[in-house]
Amino acid sequence: MIRKLLKDKVALVSMTIIFITVLLGIFAPVVAPNDPMETRIIQKYASPDREFPLGTDHLGRCQLSRLLHGIRPTIFLSLLTTVCTITLGGLVGMIAGYSKGWLDEIIMRAVDVMLSFPSQVMVLAVVGMLGVGMRNVVIATIAIKWAWYARMIRSCVKRHTHQNYVNYAKAVGASQSFIIINHLIPAVLSEIVMLASLDMGWVMISISTLSFLGLGIQPPAPEWGAMLSEAKNALMTHPTQMLGPGIALVLVVSSFNMLGDSLRDALDPKEG
Amino acid sequence: MKQYIARRILLAIPMLLVVTFISFGLIHLIPSDPVEVALRVNEIIPTDEAIAIMREELGLDQPFFTRYASWLKQIARFDFGQSYINKNRSVSGEILRSLPATLKLAGMSFMIVVGVSIPLGIICAVYKDRLIDRAMRIFIFVATAVPNYWMGILLIWLFAVKLKILPTGGNQQSGAIILPAVTLSLTYIATYMRLIRNSMLENLTENYVYYARTRGLKEKSIIGRHVLKNSLHESIAALGMSVAQLISGTVVVENIFSWPGIGRLCISAIFNRDYPVIQAYILMMGVLFILCNLLADITQAMLDPRLQEVK
Numbered sequence: 001m002i003r004k005l006l007k008d009k010v011a012l013v014s015m016t017i018i019f020i021t022v023l024l025g026i027f028a029p030v031v032a033p034n035d036p037m038e039t040r041i042i043q044k045y046a047s048p049d050r051e052f053p054l055g056t057d058h059l060g061r062c063q064l065s066r067l068l069h070g071i072r073p074t075i076f077l078s079l080l081t082t083v084c085t086i087t088l089g090g091l092v093g094m095i096a097g098y099s100k101g102w103l104d105e106i107i108m109r110a111v112d113v114m115l116s117f118p119s120q121v122m123v124l125a126v127v128g129m130l131g132v133g134m135r136n137v138v139i140a141t142i143a144i145k146w147a148w149y150a151r152m153i154r155s156c157v158k159r160h161t162h163q164n165y166v167n168y169a170k171a172v173g174a175s176q177s178f179i180i181i182n183h184l185i186p187a188v189l190s191e192i193v194m195l196a197s198l199d200m201g202w203v204m205i206s207i208s209t210l211s212f213l214g215l216g217i218q219p220p221a222p223e224w225g226a227m228l229s230e231a232k233n234a235l236m237t238h239p240t241q242m243l244g245p246g247i248a249l250v251l252v253v254s255s256f257n258m259l260g261d262s263l264r265d266a267l268d269p270k271e272g
Numbered sequence: 273m274k275q276y277i278a279r280r281i282l283l284a285i286p287m288l289l290v291v292t293f294i295s296f297g298l299i300h301l302i303p304s305d306p307v308e309v310a311l312r313v314n315e316i317i318p319t320d321e322a323i324a325i326m327r328e329e330l331g332l333d334q335p336f337f338t339r340y341a342s343w344l345k346q347i348a349r350f351d352f353g354q355s356y357i358n359k360n361r362s363v364s365g366e367i368l369r370s371l372p373a374t375l376k377l378a379g380m381s382f383m384i385v386v387g388v389s390i391p392l393g394i395i396c397a398v399y400k401d402r403l404i405d406r407a408m409r410i411f412i413f414v415a416t417a418v419p420n421y422w423m424g425i426l427l428i429w430l431f432a433v434k435l436k437i438l439p440t441g442g443n444q445q446s447g448a449i450i451l452p453a454v455t456l457s458l459t460y461i462a463t464y465m466r467l468i469r470n471s472m473l474e475n476l477t478e479n480y481v482y483y484a485r486t487r488g489l490k491e492k493s494i495i496g497r498h499v500l501k502n503s504l505h506e507s508i509a510a511l512g513m514s515v516a517q518l519i520s521g522t523v524v525v526e527n528i529f530s531w532p533g534i535g536r537l538c539i540s541a542i543f544n545r546d547y548p549v550i551q552a553y554i555l556m557m558g559v560l561f562i563l564c565n566l567l568a569d570i571t572q573a574m575l576d577p578r579l580q581e582v583k
Contacts (some may be wrong), residue, residue: 062290113290116565121520121557127302128542207418212421212455213539225421232425232528235440239429246422252418 004266005106007222011262021252029099036123036222037071045238052246057227058234066222067244073086073211074224075252078204082196084142091151091193096150097157098180107150127215137207137216145199152195156188170180189243192265198260201253208249224249276573278377284566291558292347295551296340302547307332307544352552356545363548367534367556373443374526374533378518380453385460385514392461393468400473405428408465415462420521424455424528441530452529456521460514464469467510471503478502505576510570516561 024031033053040060048055065124096107114122126140132138160166161184169179208225210216217223219230224245231241299306307327311318326354331342346353352363396405431451432440439445441452474498475481484494523535530536534553542551 003563052325110413112296113287116287116561117291117294118517118520118561120523121554124523124538124542125295125298125550125554127452128546128554129298129537131545133301187566197490201417209419209421212419213524213527215539215542225419228422228425235425235429236433242422242429246426249419249422250414250417254413254421257413 008262010258014258017255020158021071024068025075028068032065032068035064036065037220063244070222070224073217078200078207081138081141081203082200084197085145086149086192088147090153093150093153095158097154097208111147111150119144132215134217137210153188156191157184189269194263197256197263200256204253277570280569284562287562295555296343299547322448323372351542353548355549363552366511367552370532370534370537374522377522380449381518382515384453384457388430389464390468393465394556396469397472412462415458420455420459421524421528427451443531448495452525453529456525458462472499475503477501509568512564516564519563520557
């Protein structure tokens with residue numbers, strides 16, 4: 001599968017973009033030319049020059065540095081959210097799929113209820129009740145999204161538990177935990193990775209939207225959604241402000257989408 | 273058919289109850305005491321005495337299920353209580369005041385979605401892998417990757433700031449609805465266009481299409497009368513759900529374009545910690561989703577009698 005993926009040019013390009021962005025995010029303090037928080041009110045809305053490669057914002061803060069530091073909350077929190085969602089959803093789905101019977105029934109009814117609520121409204125609801133802030137946005141997203149994975153992974157597990165190699169493992173007396181860790185998890189892992197990659201774009205847009213509305217990260221911390229919110233206020237006078245964070249967001253989101261599509265194609269047994 | 277509708281409605285009732293239960297229970301997630309919040313936002317110092325009075329006034333001294341039952345009775349009369357922020361305003365009044373604007377916006381977007389995605393979906397299916405299909409595939413890809421708030425800002429910049437042909441926001445001037453409605457519908461146009469395209473392509477491989485072709489029917493009438501009818505059946509459920517999604521999706525768009533609807537009401541309620549308003553908003557959205565789902569299912573079953581048997 002990995003070899004197939006490396007042949008796919010689209011997947012290669014999107015992986016490169018994601019990899020570089022993540023690296024830039026990790027080394028943001030080293031790479032960024034200026035302090036993202038330092039305000040220079042005299043130099044506000046400065047045009048791009050050698051000191052500020054992308055100009056400055058309404059408080060005279062370096063746009064490029066804010067963009068680079070913004071990678072952390074935007075991408076890393078989305079990654080954290082996705083990983084937590086998958087772990088929770090995967091665990092629940094695994095239990096439901098493997099245990100069958102009444103436990104499965106109860107879990108799946110709970111999942112049905114969660115899925116019947118529109119996810120955007122539920123995120124708003126949880127943030128509304130817990131209060132504004134990035135931590136609550138992450139909690140809300142995890143609380144809503146896990147059910148989606150639980151259902152997917154349950155059906156994956158169900159499909160695999162009837163395969164002969166699992167039956168064989170049972171027949172030779174392997175313990176349940178051995179079967180789950182050594183057989184079921186590797187079997188469903190590739191599908192989970194694909195789902196996660198397709199979902200990362202959604203999570204990134206969702207989290208940055210909440211920051212844009214002012215419900216997520218609080219100023220002055222740099223985040224792409226929040227930066228766009230500030231740029232919106234300067235729309236009349238300095239429309240170029242919105243280009244940097246917007247293009248960056250679209251680039252990374254579409255990279256994750258493309259990678260997810262390529263993974264799906266690579267996994268699809270139909271296309272040999 | 274009647275039996276199917278009755279059964280489907282019966283199935284929706286427990287879902288409605290669950291939705292009310294969740295919207296009621298969510299209020300218990302508040303990290304602080306709601307009584308104290310209610311007092312503080314009205315700038316009353318929360319002394320023990322004031323807390324006790326307020327607690328009784330809000331009915332919070334009752335046990336959970338008693339409160340839930342009386343709350344259910346209340347909301348059945350569309351009474352969501354008083355806003356914490358503005359004691360003189362009832363929550364239902366606030367919602368009724370801002371609902372028409374949201375419905376207008378969502379209705380307009382729905383018309384755009386239906387009017388654009390169905391013809392484009394058909395064209396893409398008919399001219400599969402030709403230039404227009406490929407161009408539309410790029411559009412779909414871009415529309416799913418661009419966050420709609422950024423799209424909104426870009427549209428404001430282009431049409432309001434640069435070309436000066438449309439207002440930037442509000443709902444007073446004529447044509448003010450165009451930009452928010454287009455912004456809201458873009459993502460959904462992409463989704464439904466793809467849905468209709470794929471469903472038509474799937475139908476085109478069915479036996480009845482071969483039969484129609486062997487009978488010597490014109491391709492136009494095969495597409496228009498047979499394939500389109502069958503693929504629209506499948507898309508109707510999704511289109512029905514899009515009404516609910518459009519209404520809940522207005523939150524972002526209303527905030528960008530200063531559109532005075534329930535999405536903005538909800539966001540300002542979140543900032544002001546006006547919990548009754550948030551609660552009413554969640555409840556309304558939950559009920560709306562269930563009703564739209566119900567209607568979509570029933571219409572689909574009416575159009576396609578086979579579905580009545582399966583469930």
